[in-house]
Amino acid sequence: MNSTFNPSTNRQVPATRDKSTTYALANGEEIKLSTSTVREYLVRGNGAVSDQEVMMFIALCKSQKLNPFVNDAYLIKYGDRQPASIVVGKGALEKRAELNPNYDGKENGIIVLSDNGELEYRQGALAAKGENIVGGWATVYRKDRGRPEHVEVSFDEYVGRKSNGEINGQWATKPATMIQKVAVAQALRQAFPNDLNGMYASEEMDQAQPEPIEMPVSAPVESIPAPAPEVITVDPVQQRFTADDLI
Incomplete structure (x- = not known):
């Protein structure tokens, strides 16, 4: 099987058919996310993310109208045997509440x-x-x-x-x-259960998480530089998506 190199995790990951989706943010800006972009730029930690975890991340960004290129959201995976955590910037949580x-x-x-x-x-x-x-x-x-x-x-x-x-x-x-x-x-x-359902602060999960690994992340060309946010984590077992969700 062919593989690709992920510069964020310094690992080879299996190559899969690239899929993408486009959606609009609350301010009307359009965001295009592909599975390759997620793997190459939006994963932190030293674990290899699975296809399911990448699809979950893209589906969450689309449904919650998050912009991962300004650190509204990204994936963290510390080891191959641990599930990935979908991390959402704390500012995004409060901004969504303020939109109500x-x-x-x-x-x-x-x-x-x-x-x-x-x-x-x-x-x-x-x-x-x-x-x-x-x-x-x-x-x-x-x-x-x-x-x-x-x-x-x-x-x-x-x-x-x-x-x-x-x-x-x-x-x-x-x-x-x-x-x-x-x-x-x-x-x-x-x-605001309808707006924030399934979204958890990383601090709520810290007792079950390993020590964070500081990993520099390169942003793609279309990203907007932003400081690292305080984060909130979405429990990955609460949501399940298929490839059809990305179309």
Whole structure:
């Protein structure tokens, strides 16, 4: 079987018949995605993505009107035996919520356990060194609902750890910021299930993920350079697509 070289993963991958699809973004801009473009430019990590994973990624971008050339979305695969994660920029999650005419803002913060055993709910992610951060919270408001969506999440449930049990980089250095992101992602998803169904923050998955591998990614000619975003991850087992979805 013929193979092609993926510069992002530094691996040879099986060559398959190239398929492409074209769709419009919310602003009217047209995006063309092909399976070869995804393999060559939009995969990060050291694993070889399967045809199914590439088709899932293209179908998600099309259905959610995401532009992967400005890092709205890309694929991460750390090893051949692990499923690929479809990663969506955090900005894309909030932008989709803002496109809904019923979106009416949000509030979010952290939960700290004080020395006297009481829970303190704070706006934002400010915590002094040594304070016991036990969770995060977020409230999302909709104009068409009498009650907001309020979420509280436990730090211990979501903290990312290495294989040896140590807390990993971002969770070790920015615990308040990370747990707050989990709460915001969950609250937005609950408030707008039709818009954000199946889309998960990477912070929600960190406890089950290996340490991230920093991989430089070259962009194709039609891409627009953009800084690496904060990311959210779509659970790949929740969606299944066939080649017909790309036509």
